[in-house]
Amino acid sequence: MRHPVVMGNWKLNGSKEMVSNLLKGLDAELKGLEGVDVAVAPPAMYLDLAEQLIGKAESKIILGAQNVDVNASGAFTGDISPEMLKDFGASHIIIGHSERRDYHNESDEFVAKKFAFLKEHGLTPVLCIGESEAQNEAGETVAVCARQIDAVINTQGVEALEGAIIAYEPIWAIGTGKAATADDAQRIHAAIRAHIAEKSEEVAKKVVIQYGGSVKPENAAAYFAQPDIDGALVGGAALDAASFAAIAKAAAEAKK
Numbered sequence: 001m002r003h004p005v006v007m008g009n010w011k012l013n014g015s016k017e018m019v020s021n022l023l024k025g026l027d028a029e030l031k032g033l034e035g036v037d038v039a040v041a042p043p044a045m046y047l048d049l050a051e052q053l054i055g056k057a058e059s060k061i062i063l064g065a066q067n068v069d070v071n072a073s074g075a076f077t078g079d080i081s082p083e084m085l086k087d088f089g090a091s092h093i094i095i096g097h098s099e100r101r102d103y104h105n106e107s108d109e110f111v112a113k114k115f116a117f118l119k120e121h122g123l124t125p126v127l128c129i130g131e132s133e134a135q136n137e138a139g140e141t142v143a144v145c146a147r148q149i150d151a152v153i154n155t156q157g158v159e160a161l162e163g164a165i166i167a168y169e170p171i172w173a174i175g176t177g178k179a180a181t182a183d184d185a186q187r188i189h190a191a192i193r194a195h196i197a198e199k200s201e202e203v204a205k206k207v208v209i210q211y212g213g214s215v216k217p218e219n220a221a222a223y224f225a226q227p228d229i230d231g232a233l234v235g236g237a238a239l240d241a242a243s244f245a246a247i248a249k250a251a252a253e254a255k256k
């Protein structure tokens with residue numbers, strides 16, 4: 001049985017006050033919760049504060065980040081290295097989010113490079129994949145996801161996916177309120193797992209595949225009831241402690 005992982009991607013939202021209130025709220029909401037790994041990815045500016053607050057929390061909250069760059073040190077203005085993320089206790093690092101692929105022109109190959117760099121430094125990549133609305137309508141969803149995963153498999157071997165997390169996020173469902181149905185998401189998750197199984201059934205069986213795209217407390221349980229949906233990558237609803245905790249609790253309940 002795969003252990004579910006629910007992660008909050010706070011994107012470009014936050015202030016010292018908001019980070020503090022949200023983490024304190026989450027700590028209170030998540031007390032005693034077992035059976036699910038709960039992670040948050042605040043903006044990099046707030047990792048220090050988040051690390052301090054999580055250190056004092058009674059609940060287990062995993063610290064993550066929203067991005068990493070591909071150089072270890074040196075003249076790379078504005079970049080953040082894996083060791084810097086580690087220095088602040090961040091372990092689960094989102095890469096290849098569609099917002100970075102779109103707004104920062106990140107290619108499959110560049111994302112795969114980030115994946116390798118994180119693994120090299122003992123961090124957990126949360127590899128986002130997913131199709132656009134046009135690709136969805138053209139029936140290209142599985143091919144797009146396979147291509148995005150193959151950028152990692154073909155350069156690092158399928159074993160590289162061991163211990164990593166894949167987040168399937170249809171771009172048209174992100175922040176739109178237009179979530180994929182649980183049945184559709186399950187179908188794509190199963191196809192993604194089958195694609196990985198062509199290279200290794202063992203890895204395919206173990207890899208955590210999250211769904212992301214307008215996950216809310218109201219629809220979360222339906223996703224987690226699906227056999228190939230192992231958690232969620234949550235955007236908007238992760239900015240509210242009660243909503244995010246409700247999603248985490250739904251995962252723990254469904255995957256008991």
Ligand SMILES: O=C[C@H](O)COP(=O)(O)O
Nearest residue numbers: 009174175213214235236
């Ligand atoms: O990384 C999270 C996703 O982009 C989902 O965002 P959303 O829950 O606001 O749709």
